[in-house]
Amino acid sequence: MTEDLHQTIEELRAAVQARDDFIAIAAHELRNPMTPIASQVDLLLAAVGRGDSHAVVLARLERLKFFIRHYIRRATTLLNISRATSGEIRLEPRPVDLSELVRSTVQGYALMAERARCALLVDVPEGVVGIWDRLAVEQVLDNLLSNALKFGAGQAIDVALTVGDARVSLTVRDRGAGISAEDQARIFGRFEQALGQRQHGGFGIGLWLVHRLVSAMGGGITVESEPGRGAMFIVTLPWRMPTPSAEEEQA
Numbered sequence: 001m002t003e004d005l006h007q008t009i010e011e012l013r014a015a016v017q018a019r020d021d022f023i024a025i026a027a028h029e030l031r032n033p034m035t036p037i038a039s040q041v042d043l044l045l046a047a048v049g050r051g052d053s054h055a056v057v058l059a060r061l062e063r064l065k066f067f068i069r070h071y072i073r074r075a076t077t078l079l080n081i082s083r084a085t086s087g088e089i090r091l092e093p094r095p096v097d098l099s100e101l102v103r104s105t106v107q108g109y110a111l112m113a114e115r116a117r118c119a120l121l122v123d124v125p126e127g128v129v130g131i132w133d134r135l136a137v138e139q140v141l142d143n144l145l146s147n148a149l150k151f152g153a154g155q156a157i158d159v160a161l162t163v164g165d166a167r168v169s170l171t172v173r174d175r176g177a178g179i180s181a182e183d184q185a186r187i188f189g190r191f192e193q194a195l196g197q198r199q200h201g202g203f204g205i206g207l208w209l210v211h212r213l214v215s216a217m218g219g220g221i222t223v224e225s226e227p228g229r230g231a232m233f234i235v236t237l238p239w240r241m242p243t244p245s246a247e248e249e250q251a
Contacts, residue, residue, distance in 0.1 A: 123160040
């Protein structure tokens with residue numbers, strides 16, 4: 001057996017193992033959110049059966065909507081991870097009101113923040129409009145906010161938007177456990193989590209996907225953190241993301 005053939009076999013084995021790990025994680029992560037959804041449906045049916053007030057039923061519906069949105073985000077993450085792994089990310093540059101997008105996305109996390117006892121502090125100027133892929137930006141912010149709420153230790157979370165001549169910067173900062181220098185070097189890889197042991201759940205590939213999406217829009221992402229002092233993720237984007245070439249669109 002030649003050395004090249006042996007290396008190819010090992011690479012194939014690693015690829016199969018990565019695929020199997022991903023399928024196991026995805027199956028776990030997509031099954032778990034169905035439990036609170038089913039519970040909310042049962043509670044809603046019970047509330048209607050008891051003749052509860054309109055306000056009570058409406059509150060149950062709002063909570064059910066929240067869990068469904070959360071599930072859809074997980075499923076969307078899974079789809080985009082599959083595309084990113086195969087190099088088939090397709091972004092659509094369009095005018096995006098980033099101010100409105102950040103505020104609306106943060107508002108969507110109000111219920112989760114309340115449950116995590118984390119105040120969401122937003123500092124976003126009006127009228128920040130550029131050319132980006134709206135869904136990609138929303139997913140980047142979704143992942144960063146979700147992580148901040150997981151690891152935020154019940155403390156306030158800052159979401160800020162700053163503008164420059166060439167780029168706009170989006171920062172999400174928590175005041176939780178923080179990330180060691182060793183972990184900072186690997187958290188943007190697939191199946192990596194800052195605290196290990198999957199103790200907080202999640203795919204463990206969210207930041208890898210964030211990195212891929214930000215890079216595809218011509219931007220970058222960095223993290224500043226110390227153990228015990230929280231973490232701040234900084235996303236920078238050009239005002240106009242690169243437009244795919246004709247060759248890339250046909251690939």
